[in-house]
Amino acid sequence: MIQRKQLLLLSVLIVVSPVFGVWLAEALNYAEPLDHVAEALNLTEWEGLSWTPLKEYSIPGLPDWLGYIISGFIGLAAIVALGYVLKLYVSK
């Protein structure tokens, strides 16, 4: 489904991703333009609505950086699984 070389590159990117998604985000406290607009328009997120323990790429009980990495691999696995579902769908 995904070639070995590509999986290796994806794995490297996932391992370095906490540098940007966790450490720099905490150090610089940055937000997306969408968050700035929501604040200006008084739009607030529904905090009570939750269906996954992996919210925002974190894993309960683990440091943020490790949860981010493991979440990356879980997401990768989920996409590969959906790829196999798609393969079944097109072969029917």
Add this chain to the structure above:
Amino acid sequence: MHIPDGFLDPYTIVVTYVLMVVFASIAFKKVRRLDERGVGLVTTLAAFIFVAQMIAWPIPGGTSLHMVGGALVGVLLGPWVGVVVMFIVLLVQCLVFHDGGITALGANVFNMGVVAVFSGYLTYRAFMQVLNKVGMGVGTARFVSGFIAGLVSLGLAGTVCGIELGVSGEVLSRVGYSLAVSVPVMAGWHFALGVVEGLITGSVISYLGSKNALRIVAEVRS
């Protein structure tokens, strides 16, 4: 650009869900023609877009950006297959990681999976035709067209997102000037940040094109 739960009003939620269902239904019908290699490309590109979106780059002024990838998949695989790639990514982000709300899934798929993909694809095709006519080398033309496609796709997706937030601001918060705030901010930031999206899109397309790694669907005559 992932809208969370609570930001959209009920009317916008319904309209964007309908749009998502319509576009996704057509797209999934069209991908039935894919062979095994095509499914492999869909999965590989979905995996790369998912990981690329985890890498948020800080921008001076307290803002961040991450690649969306709509133009890239639209150009490489065609707009309908591109919709499927982005749908897979956004579905996993929403259901597994709560990145983007369940009530906003329709809007997020429409913005990043339809607007970004189709605008990127059409912009690339248009610029490739023009640049070919003026005699630009194919490698440079691919980079320039990919750059503009990435920039336009992110800018337009951000603009549409701004319209949705503005309408919701008017309905939910009764803020009468919502659209006047949301559209300029979202459009301005995303067209500016689109420079990075464009550089990545142009670079990847020209690299893959130079290696003959795959047939670039946006360059195939229709």
